[in-house]
Amino acid sequence: MIAYLTTLIVLVSVAALVGLALNFQWGVAGLVNFGVVGFVALGAYTAALLSPPLGWVGGMIAAATLCAIASTFLALLSIRLGDDYLAIVTIGFGEIVRILLLNEDWLTGGALGIPNIPRPFVSLAPAGNYDVVLLPFALLLVAAVYLVLETLVRSPFGRVLRAVRDDATAASALGKPVLLLRVKAFAIGGAAMGVAGSLHAFYLTYIDPSQFTSIITAYAFMAVIAGGRGSNTGLLIGAGTIMTLIEATRFLKDVMQVIDGAQLSALRLGAIGLGIVLLLILRPQGLLPEPHRRAREFFPTEKGGQ
Amino acid sequence: MTDYLTIDNLTKRFGGVAAIDGCTLSLRKGLITGLIGPNGAGKTTLLNLISGMVKPDAGRVSFEGHDITGVAAHRIASLGLVRTFQIVRELSGLTVLESLLLSPGHQMGETVSGALFRRPTVQEQEQHNAIKARRILARIGLWHLADQSASQLSGGQKKLLELARALLLEPKLILLDEPAAGVSPPLLDVIMRLIRELRDEGISFGIVEHDMHLIAELCDDVHVLAEGKMLVSGSFAEVTADPRVVEAYLGMPA
Ligand SMILES: Nc1ncnc2c1ncn2[C@@H]1O[C@H](COP(=O)(O)OP(=O)(O)OP(=O)(O)O)[C@@H](O)[C@H]1O
Numbered sequence: 001m002i003a004y005l006t007t008l009i010v011l012v013s014v015a016a017l018v019g020l021a022l023n024f025q026w027g028v029a030g031l032v033n034f035g036v037v038g039f040v041a042l043g044a045y046t047a048a049l050l051s052p053p054l055g056w057v058g059g060m061i062a063a064a065t066l067c068a069i070a071s072t073f074l075a076l077l078s079i080r081l082g083d084d085y086l087a088i089v090t091i092g093f094g095e096i097v098r099i100l101l102l103n104e105d106w107l108t109g110g111a112l113g114i115p116n117i118p119r120p121f122v123s124l125a126p127a128g129n130y131d132v133v134l135l136p137f138a139l140l141l142v143a144a145v146y147l148v149l150e151t152l153v154r155s156p157f158g159r160v161l162r163a164v165r166d167d168a169t170a171a172s173a174l175g176k177p178v179l180l181l182r183v184k185a186f187a188i189g190g191a192a193m194g195v196a197g198s199l200h201a202f203y204l205t206y207i208d209p210s211q212f213t214s215i216i217t218a219y220a221f222m223a224v225i226a227g228g229r230g231s232n233t234g235l236l237i238g239a240g241t242i243m244t245l246i247e248a249t250r251f252l253k254d255v256m257q258v259i260d261g262a263q264l265s266a267l268r269l270g271a272i273g274l275g276i277v278l279l280l281i282l283r284p285q286g287l288l289p290e291p292h293r294r295a296r297e298f299f300p301t302e303k304g305g306q
Numbered sequence: 307m308t309d310y311l312t313i314d315n316l317t318k319r320f321g322g323v324a325a326i327d328g329c330t331l332s333l334r335k336g337l338i339t340g341l342i343g344p345n346g347a348g349k350t351t352l353l354n355l356i357s358g359m360v361k362p363d364a365g366r367v368s369f370e371g372h373d374i375t376g377v378a379a380h381r382i383a384s385l386g387l388v389r390t391f392q393i394v395r396e397l398s399g400l401t402v403l404e405s406l407l408l409s410p411g412h413q414m415g416e417t418v419s420g421a422l423f424r425r426p427t428v429q430e431q432e433q434h435n436a437i438k439a440r441r442i443l444a445r446i447g448l449w450h451l452a453d454q455s456a457s458q459l460s461g462g463q464k465k466l467l468e469l470a471r472a473l474l475l476e477p478k479l480i481l482l483d484e485p486a487a488g489v490s491p492p493l494l495d496v497i498m499r500l501i502r503e504l505r506d507e508g509i510s511f512g513i514v515e516h517d518m519h520l521i522a523e524l525c526d527d528v529h530v531l532a533e534g535k536m537l538v539s540g541s542f543a544e545v546t547a548d549p550r551v552v553e554a555y556l557g558m559p560a
Pocket residue numbers: 320323324325343344345346347348349350351352392
């Protein structure tokens with residue numbers, strides 16, 4: 001049971017990291033990314049390949065850096081062209097990463113993947129019970145990324161990104177360097193996806209291309225929509241609920257013996273989809289609104305600004 | 307008086323149509339200049355060209371003696387040349403106060419390192435800007451709406467908010483595209499009074515407008531644009547008495 005709980009919490013943590021990243025790119029800055037899984041995979045493989053020589057910290061930093069560089073490159077490539085191109089270019093990026101992982105055997109191990117990925121703080125764990133280290137590690141990682149992104153969202157940087165999202169022309173008329181801001185936002189989100197990929201690799205210690213399917217991208221969008229675009233706290237709740245529902249409903253198979261496993265997994269996905277549709281109808285703005293600065297924060301002694 | 311903003315032989319074609327066709331005119335410092343002309347004359351396109359939103363095919367724009375032709379929009383705004391839009395762009399995801407806090411240039415908190423590592427300084431800047439924002443919001447009578455989403459304002463209030471937003475950039479020249487369109491008469495009085503006061507405080511204005519009452523009341527100079535060309539310029543009385551202007555508006559010889 002404890003092992004299962006750890007699995008669940010680590011899965012939620014990975015999903016939360018991916019979701020936080022997408023929330024920053026798309027929820028706050030309005031930059032759509034349909035290649036989320038490509039960045040997660042790039043992060044996971046970088047961490048897997050570079051942790052043995054560099055140690056896990058080095059591997060993770062390399063993963064975040066490489067993903068940030070790839071994001072910068074994609075953003076520059078497509079943002080110059082126009083808004084819709086980012087969607088197309090990121091889909092293309094996801095495909096390219098998938099094909100490279102499968103075919104560049106010399107580097108990625110092809111379909112067999114990479115085994116024996118070193119784990120953080122192994123020496124601290126009692127023999128045969130790595131969970132007691134993994135669990136707090138995953139939670140701390142989520143907390144750290146949340147803290148950084150939340151600080152950014154609530155800062156003038158987050159505000160100017162929201163302005164660019166709402167109306168790039170108006171933002172540029174106010175002297176804001178729209179292109180630079182978009183590249184920064186996309187790179188920061190990309191780096192967080194690299195961190196998510198690293199956690200994924202450290203947790204499984206074995207990665208192969210079949211682990212990185214488009215469903216990762218779909219879950220991230222669901223989490224952002226459910227949580228409320230722009231709200232990191234909402235995102236955590238959204239990602240937590242969705243992943244818990246998906247994982248918890250695995251047990252339904254044992255309770256309801258009339259349907260088999262394949263039918264059940266299709267049903268579960270359908271139910272999540274239905275849930276999102278219902279949420280969009282009943283609460284289109286998501287669970288939580290994005291944070292705003294209020295007049296009384298600046299002028300605590302006076303009433304007004306209501 | 308010196309020419310402040312000069313437009314020299316500017317041309318912009320969209321497909322086969324020359325929206326601006328060898329247009330030459332200038333705005334004088336410290337004055338309110340009206341830009342009028344029939345629908346489709348190219349007034350909005352001219353503002354887009356000046357503010358860097360659209361690149362010209364030929365010609366030159368210079369501001370305070372510097373060539374700003376083809377310079378990126380955000381750089382032109384940082385030079386102190388700010389414009390508003392014919393169809394308001396109110397930044398619906400921000401509150402009224404936030405959209406004013408957004409405006410000032412050189413915000414340390416708008417860089418990643420500043421936002422993460424210089425938070426006390428950033429908070430100081432924010433507080434400083436919030437005081438300025440409150441002063442302007444109080445002046446235009448919108449302070450009680452500070453925490454409302456900008457999208458909930460009325461059409462006229464949004465026009466005022468756009469003007470206030472421009473003011474926080476501490477501009478030298480403001481170009482307004484139809485500030486009176488869709489504005490109720492009481493708010494229009496507020497806008498006109500504000501423009502006149504700001505002119506007296508030293509800000510220059512260029513105003514594109516169809517409301518001839520506003521043009522007559524406010525403008526020191528008036529330029530008439532027709533079919534992408536500068537037709538006539540002078541005082542409001544001179545311009546409206548010119549038969550070519552009547553012809554341009556009515557589409558027939560007067
Ligand atoms: N982006 C564009 N693409 C194609 N044609 C354009 C574009 N922008 C403007 N035009 C054309 O250029 C001409 C001038 O338009 P513009 O909007 O500048 O006129 P205007 O003087 O502002 O008119 P109004 O008083 O109705 O606002 C019009 O014929 C218009 O259709």
